Amino acid sequence: MKSQRIAIAGGTGRIGRHIVEGLLEIKHRYSLEIIVLSRSQSPHISYAGTSAPVLPIDYQDLSSIQKILNDFQIDTVISTLSGTTSDPFITSQENLLRAALSVPSIRRFAPSEFSVNSEQVPSVELYQMKIPIIRSLRQVKQERPDFEYSLFSCGxxxxxxxxxxxxxxxxxxxxxxxxxxxxxxxxxxxxxxxxxxxxxxxxxRAEDVGKFVAAATQLEAWEEYNEMAGxxxxxxxxxxxxxxxxxxxxxxxxxxxxxxxxxxxxxxxxxxxxxxxxxxxxxxxxxxVKRPINLNGLVxxxxxxxxxxxxxxxx
Incomplete structure (x- = not known):
């Protein structure tokens, strides 16, 4: 099923902001509900004549994450979280997933990739922090076949x-x-x-990454790997x-x-x-390039x- 109510974690800056703007650009066309999760208080994000609220969140507090996702009946979570130390980054994404899985409406999750696929670059230490959430998502998929996740790669x-x-x-x-x-x-x-x-x-281009990811939310089904390229x-x-x-x-x-x-x-x-x-x-x-650049042909x-x-x- 297509995404309808979408939360972007870390959507106030860098690639997260581009994805928010990509979603806002198609918000009215598909009657989307979009919220942005941020560690700090920030004003609403406005773009293309519409806006998305920014909600402060503590990624160490599962109950508060769960409440926000449940209150807005979110069905899709897109993580654009980043970090340079493993423990906070890994824990934040794992908590985001655990909280999401306790919300009845959740059916899709995209972890923070948005570069070269982290599994391809074992020699890049910073990217190895992204591997645990991928393993968790694969385990969830085994237990819940109707649950979808996708690894978005853009080089x-x-x-x-x-x-x-x-x-x-x-x-x-x-x-x-x-x-x-x-x-x-x-x-x-x-x-x-x-x-x-x-x-x-x-x-x-980062702006095009935002457009690709936004368009992918309207696909009927997500593939495990969604590769894009300019x-x-x-x-x-x-x-x-x-x-x-x-x-x-x-x-x-x-x-x-x-x-x-x-x-x-x-x-x-x-x-x-x-x-x-x-x-x-x-x-x-x-x-x-290890796999076909499929997303260019899907959206x-x-x-x-x-x-x-x-x-x-x-x-």
């Missing part, structure tokens, strides 16, 4: 390619995502590439696109495994280690390609 956010552009409203290139370059820094006309550049990258290109192909749009050659550095390994620091350097580990995963093919969403994005913000 790397295309928005990082907008860093440093000088358009009048250049900040909009990032959407709600962090402002920094990753692998490609078009402001410096440079690229920092793992290996020989022939490994593929899946790129999806583009699938090798890093060398992306370099050539950047050079073509910018009209100049880029300074491209091809890094060996030893060079990237040297970037790994002590455990407290969480994000620095994450970026280095992800480069190693790219080099090792862990981020290659009517026309995502932006890398060339279109580059032409908008760098052309």
């Amino acid at each position: 790397v956010f295309m928005n990082y390619l907008g860093y440093g552009n000088n358009k009048p409203e250049g900040h909009k290139a990032h959407g709600y995502m962090p402002h920094f370059p990753y692998i490609f820094d078009l402001s410096k006309r440079s690229a920092d590439i793992p290996g020989d550049g022939e490994k593929q990258l899946v790129y999806t 583009d699938v290109l090798t890093m060398n192909e992306i370099v050539r696109l950047c050079e073509d749009v910018c009209g100049t050659k880029f300074d491209v550095k091809y890094n060996s495994r030893e060079v990237i390994l040297a970037r790994l620091g002590p455990p407290e350097k969480v994000m620095e280690n994450f970026f280095a580990e992800f480069l190693l995963a790219l080099m090792d093919g862990e981020c290659d 009517d969403v026309k995502p932006m390609t890398v060339r279109q994005y580059l032409e908008q913000w760098w052309g």
Whole structure:
């Protein structure tokens, strides 16, 4: 059955906000009820002429989670929670699922993926925090065959390619995502590439991720894996696109495994280690397309390609 009453956990920022806006865009068309769960008090989110209430929540308090989901008769929970330490993140998602399963109306749950599928990248430590909830969801599915869950994967956010552009409203290139370059820094006309550049990258604009997920809520059934993409290109192909749009050659550095390994620091350097580990995963093919990119063919969403994005913000 299609989703009708949807709760987005962590929907006030970053990819969660894009998913909320994707849902608000189709809210009236499908008569949806949308609520946003947040650890902090925030104003309602308004978009496309409608809005969604933001409800403060304590993910350590199962009864309070259950009450909110029950009061709104939520049937679908989408988690966009994030964290850099395992215990709070894992516990928050597990509590969200446990509370949801005690609500009679619940029938769908999407855990916080929204990148490369976490099971594909065992070498990326930060993503291993996402594995426990997947195991829990598979166990629930065995016990409740009518329950649905889906792992939404989108690769790397295309928005990082907008860093440093000088358009009048250049900040909009990032959407709600962090402002920094990753692998490609078009402001410096440079690229920092793992290996020989022939490994593929899946790129999806964050705004399009929101549209894809919103459209997926109106599918009659959810597949376990819902893969989406704006583009699938090798890093060398992306370099050539950047050079073509910018009209100049880029300074491209091809890094060996030893060079990237040297970037790994002590455990407290969480994000620095994450970026280095992800480069190693790219080099090792862990981020290659493993399954068909099915969601593009299941919903009517026309995502932006890398060339279109580059032409908008760098052309």
